[in-house]
Amino acid sequence: MTTTPKLKTNAASAIALSLVLLLGGCAASGDSPTGTPDEVNQIQAQLLGDMPLPAGARIMGTDSLIIGRGDNWVGRVVLNGLQSPTDIYAFFQAEYPKSGWTTVTAVKSKTSILVFTKGERTSTVEINEGSLTGPKSIIIITASPKNANVVAPSKR
Numbered sequence: 001m002t003t004t005p006k007l008k009t010n011a012a013s014a015i016a017l018s019l020v021l022l023l024g025g026c027a028a029s030g031d032s033p034t035g036t037p038d039e040v041n042q043i044q045a046q047l048l049g050d051m052p053l054p055a056g057a058r059i060m061g062t063d064s065l066i067i068g069r070g071d072n073w074v075g076r077v078v079l080n081g082l083q084s085p086t087d088i089y090a091f092f093q094a095e096y097p098k099s100g101w102t103t104v105t106a107v108k109s110k111t112s113i114l115v116f117t118k119g120e121r122t123s124t125v126e127i128n129e130g131s132l133t134g135p136k137s138i139i140i141i142t143a144s145p146k147n148a149n150v151v152a153p154s155k156r
């Protein structure tokens with residue numbers, strides 16, 4: 001049995017279409033809030049309260065742990081950033097103080113770290129370079145009470 005060129009072309013097209021649909025399904029797996037940009041911003045503001053985010057930043061739901069919401073949430077949120085790490089760093093340095101956060105420390109390097117406090121809360125922002133095929137930046141924000149009682153594990 002011989003295959004015709006048209007049959008080979010149709011088979012290749014079907015395989016390519018299947019791969020596109022599979023990858024599209026992975027990209028839209030509900031990993032981050034969906035909707036219009038305004039709707040996404042509203043959802044993220046409800047979750048993170050008084051913590052401004054860079055334009056277009058999206059929460060990566062599977063990598064984040066947000067306990068509570070609004071101005072008193074605690075946990076870790078991972079975001080995809082559309083801007084370069086340098087621009088993201090400049091955003092946090094400029095915008096957090098405008099929202100009442102005080103800069104405790106700021107280190108600009110390959111992995112940049114900023115630490116802020118506000119009232120009885122502490123927020124640590126880590127900024128890393130993204131991948132070639134993904135977002136330009138990965139932003140990790142950790143929020144906790146300022147004077148949380150931390151108990152060291154006992155030695156046995």
